[in-house]
Amino acid sequence: MIESLNPIYTKYNEELKPKVSEIEGRLETFEEPLLGRVMEQFDYVALFVIEKDEELKDMYLSQAIASLDLAVSASYQYLIYALVKKIKSFKKRYGGKKCIERLSDGDYAGGFQKLEENARMAVREGNSLDDYDALPFYKDAYESYTNLEQIVELMPIAKVKRGKLFRTIVAAIMSIAISVGVGIGVERLLSGV
Secondary structure (H helix, E strand, C coil): CHHHHHHHHHHHHHHHHHHHHHHHHHHCCCCCHHHHHHHHHHHHHHHHHHCHHHHHHHHHHHHHHHHHHHHHHHHHHHHEEEEEHHHHHHHHHHHHHHHHHHHHHHHHHHHHHHHHHHHHHHHHHHHHCCHHHHHHHEEEHHHHHHHHHHHHHHHHHHHHHHCCCCCCHHHHHHHHHHHHHHHEEEEEHHCCC
């Protein structure tokens, strides 16, 4: 392999491919604009390989890197869309802010709201720039939304634990009541003899 292509293939394999897999898992599709960016990147790589003129080779290499960065930026945008959709669905199902405040007695509420605001601000900032310059903002938003998703996934577990705790307490109280009742009955029986 041509050594100058190593950074492209490394970024493609370590950053873009996992994001594309995640997009396919979350959205069950491969979005067409992203496909165009990936094809464009490989077209520039092919042109780089066959070109003899060093100046043109450098230009094709730069364009391949730019296309890859745009593909990564687009992948973050699709993943943000999927994560926002999941979080909105969660809020609708569980009652939004109030359920977050109840989760672990409010331990997650402040962190959740801060992450959500950071993610929204990063998306807003990214949307005000072109896709190439927006890449770090979309990456930050994606990371914040991924952390939000982890909190969201704790909610059903917390509800189950709370339900189990309630049933355990009721069972313990009933067990004590039955023991006291049996004790009183045995005492009456023995005292009557």
